[in-house]
Amino acid sequence: MRPFSYPFPLAAAFLVLILAAASPLHRSHLMAIDGPLSSISGWNPLRLLQRQTDVPWQEKRQTVNCTDESAAFNSVCWQQLQLSNFLLGGGEWGVGWNKSTRVCDTQSTDVNDNDGTNCCLPGEAWTTCFLRLAQGGGTQDCSQINAQFCSMPSENALSAGLAESIRPEVQYIQKNIYALNDFFTTYYNALTAAQSDASTTIQGLINEVDPIKPTSFDLITLLTALSVGLAFLGAPSIAVTVLGLSSIAKSAAQVLTISLQQAPSTAKALWPTGTQNSQSVQIGDLEAELGNSTNQLADMINNAVQLLMSDMPTFVKFVESGQYSGAESLSLPSKVQGLDYALRTYMTSEAFAQNGWVSTPSIGPYETAQDVENGVIGGGGGDCTMGNNSVCTDGQGSAIFWSQPTGRVYNFANTKSGWGGVSAYQLLQDTVGNNWAILQVLFDGSFNCTQEGNFGDSIVNFNWDGTLDIACISQLPTKVDCGDPCPVALINNECPFPPLNNDCDS
Ligand SMILES: *[C@@H]1O[C@H](CO)[C@@H](O)[C@H](O)[C@H]1NC(C)=O
Ligand SMILES: *[C@@H]1O[C@H](CO)[C@@H](O)[C@H](O)[C@H]1NC(C)=O
Ligand SMILES: *[C@@H]1O[C@H](CO)[C@@H](O)[C@H](O)[C@H]1NC(C)=O
Ligand SMILES: *[C@@H]1O[C@H](CO)[C@@H](O)[C@H](O)[C@H]1NC(C)=O
Ligand SMILES: *[C@@H]1O[C@H](CO)[C@@H](O)[C@H](O)[C@H]1NC(C)=O
Numbered sequence: 480m481r482p483f484s485y486p487f488p489l490a491a492a493f494l495v496l497i498l499a500a501a502s503p504l505h506r507s508h509l510m511a512i513d514g515p516l517s518s519i520s521g522w523n524p525l526r527l528l529q530r531q532t533d534v535p536w537q538e539k540r541q542t543v544n545c546t547d548e549s550a551a552f553n554s555v556c557w558q559q560l561q562l563s564n565f566l567l568g569g570g571e572w573g574v575g576w577n578k579s580t581r582v583c584d585t586q587s588t589d590v591n592d593n594d595g596t597n598c599c600l601p602g603e604a605w606t607t608c609f610l611r612l613a614q615g616g617g618t619q620d621c622s623q624i625n626a627q628f629c630s631m632p633s634e635n636a637l638s639a640g641l642a643e644s645i646r647p648e649v650q651y652i653q654k655n656i657y658a659l660n661d662f663f664t665t666y667y668n669a670l671t672a673a674q675s676d677a678s679t680t681i682q683g684l685i686n687e688v689d690p691i692k693p694t695s696f697d698l699i700t701l702l703t704a705l706s707v708g709l710a711f712l713g714a715p716s717i718a719v720t721v722l723g724l725s726s727i728a729k730s731a732a733q734v735l736t737i738s739l740q741q742a743p744s745t746a747k748a749l750w751p752t753g754t755q756n757s758q759s760v761q762i763g764d765l766e767a768e769l770g771n772s773t774n775q776l777a778d779m780i781n782n783a784v785q786l787l788m789s790d791m792p793t794f795v796k797f798v799e800s801g802q803y804s805g806a807e808s809l810s811l812p813s814k815v816q817g818l819d820y821a822l823r824t825y826m827t828s829e830a831f832a833q834n835g836w837v838s839t840p841s842i843g844p845y846e847t848a849q850d851v852e853n854g855v856i857g858g859g860g861g862d863c864t865m866g867n868n869s870v871c872t873d874g875q876g877s878a879i880f881w882s883q884p885t886g887r888v889y890n891f892a893n894t895k896s897g898w899g900g901v902s903a904y905q906l907l908q909d910t911v912g913n914n915w916a917i918l919q920v921l922f923d924g925s926f927n928c929t930q931e932g933n934f935g936d937s938i939v940n941f942n943w944d945g946t947l948d949i950a951c952i953s954q955l956p957t958k959v960d961c962g963d964p965c966p967v968a969l970i971n972n973e974c975p976f977p978p979l980n981n982d983c984d985s
Contacts, residue, residue: 546647554805556651563795565648577605577791580612604789606656613649614638621660622788623781624667631657651804658803659787659794662731665811666709667780669818671773674705677819678766681826684915685762687901694833696765696826699757700938702772703750704825704952706779707939709735710746711821714949716884716927717920724817731809734802736947742796743945748782750939762830820917821952825938827916828925828955835895836906838957839979840926842966844886851881855888868911868918870904878903882923889922889957894979916953924953929975930967 545556557563561570568575583598591597596616599608610619615638621629631654637646685694711717712724713736724732739746760768787794803809845851848865855863855871863871863879871879877892891903901909910916927950928934934957940948958976959965961983965974 545651548647548650551806552651552654552804554801554807556647557655557799557801557804560648560651562648562651562655563799565645566652566791566795576609580608604785605791606788606794610653610656612638613641613653615640621656622785624660624664624777624784626660626664629657629660655798655803656788658809659798660784662735662803662809662811663780663784665813666731667777668813669811669815670705670708670776670780672814673708673819674769674776674822675766677705677822677826678769680819680914681765681823681830683913684827684910685830687909688830688834688836688906689762694762694830696760696762696829697757698760698768698772698775700825701760701769701822702776702779703937703939704822705769705819706776707750707821707947707949707952708818709815710739710947711949711952712817714947716923716949717820717917725815727809727811728815728817730807731811731815734800734809737800737802738797740946741800742787742793743941744790744793745783745786745797746939746941746945746947748786749779750937751782820914821949823914824916824920824924825952825954827910828921828953831921831955835893835898836903836955837892837894837979838880838922838925838955839890839892839960840922840957840966840976841888841890842886843888845881845888846886848881851879851888855879855890866904867908870907870918872904876903878907880907880918880922882919884919885923885926887923887926889926891922920949921953921955922957924950925955925957926950928953929957932970932975934975 543553543555543559544550545553545559561572564570564572564575566576568578573579581592581598583595583600584592585601587593595603595608595611597612599605599612604620604622606622607620610621611617614632614636618628620626623629637649637653641649709728709732712728713732758768787797798804841855843850843854845854848869851871852863852865862873864873865881866872869881869883871881877890880889880891881887882889891907893900893903907918910921911918925934927948928940931940931948931950933940933948933951934954936951938951938954940951942948956977958979959974960979965976967975969975
């Protein structure tokens, strides 16, 4: 189901860099302080202007001048300046920066060849090297969030020795490096704030479903559910529009989603799949433990940032949509409403699961509320009258939830013998009313996750095309009634949905 393992061992990537850059054939470098314009293979400053006929953003063509260093940044410029080619090679940029930049020979006695003034140090993140060569010295290192030396210098702080012809390109790439670091840094800061909100909110849920509080959580899974926050909001199965998000959260979620789709190895660095040994967190300690785990959270984010800053193809894929090249900042405010929806949904589903709540699907499809009312017999004897939040009002022991987008209906019931707590209907109403979880994700997510055979594994998965699959954020068990046919295709001759009772055969 999840064919991916992280495909770019960093050591191998560096080896490629060293081998490529050390090749005597590739000595013309795009950021040479001393290199004349003509050393850039195929470079012709006029061609940029001639090429504009195949650029799609017609009406902006008059107003955007990507080579004008004093003009505002614009998101069309990554593509117009062909910055992917500038870095990786191709088109009129010849071999590109990654091959034309030399790796220093630290054994050399020639100071120009060994101290990093004109070359990249062995093993150095390419972005660190790029910024030094762009600025003609100094130390900038953006490969960590909250980095000490990663602040965009004041305007046009480019090396005086840089060839005129490549200044706009260098300026844009430099801008992208800072923008990415800033995005992840502010994302991390917003996540640490969101985490305490989620802990507080979820106390009410625990009090309702779980008065004696035995629920416990796996710490790594909690941190995964927390850090997936923005990507969760941007996932196609989440209707961002219904969540009342701020416009910055919406655009940041969309930008991040596109980027992760283009550069899936970044997502894999952030959210490693597979089982890991992790601490178990008791519900009573939730807030303290999450607050205590900010270093672990930072490590997760840093895995992604380090990959981007040291692996050029990944960086290029991540930014080439142009979204980090625009004038609009993607800095997140310290509080982003909704950032903890994934975490809440995971915790709610887990608390439900640990307290005997189970969902049983009927796949219909049910297209209208009328279909549901006509088609289902409410569990516990009551029929269905569609009520608030697409939950039938008449269920007795159980509640019926209708997911409009998938046309499925789920019976939600407690399987603990002698359960005398909150009713299923009330629990679902309170879940929506208190923003504990999104019902669609709770039910459809668990169904999808089980159908895909992923239930019980990582809560974040990847589709075959590298896109993010957030279905398993819901760990509410979905089971089928004894004797009912399997609602989906069998996996290895078995229904992926377990039976509601363990002793169906008897
Ligand atoms: C874009 O700006 C550059 C630098 O200011 C200038 O040389 C060039 O003529 C401008 N191009 C257009 C099409 O205005
Ligand atoms: C579940 O899968 C259906 C398609 O089968 C999709 O429309 C829906 O958005 C998915 N929901 C979640 C939460 O994964
Ligand atoms: C926080 O972490 C420290 C060091 O790992 C540990 O000693 C302490 O017990 C933790 N506190 C909580 C509330 O978990
Ligand atoms: C240089 O670019 C090529 C693609 O053109 C890529 O395969 C290689 O990994 C890059 N090297 C580094 C170190 O980024
Ligand atoms: C549905 O919601 C409305 C307002 O939100 C409330 O007044 C009404 O009592 C709710 N109905 C049921 C059956 O819970």
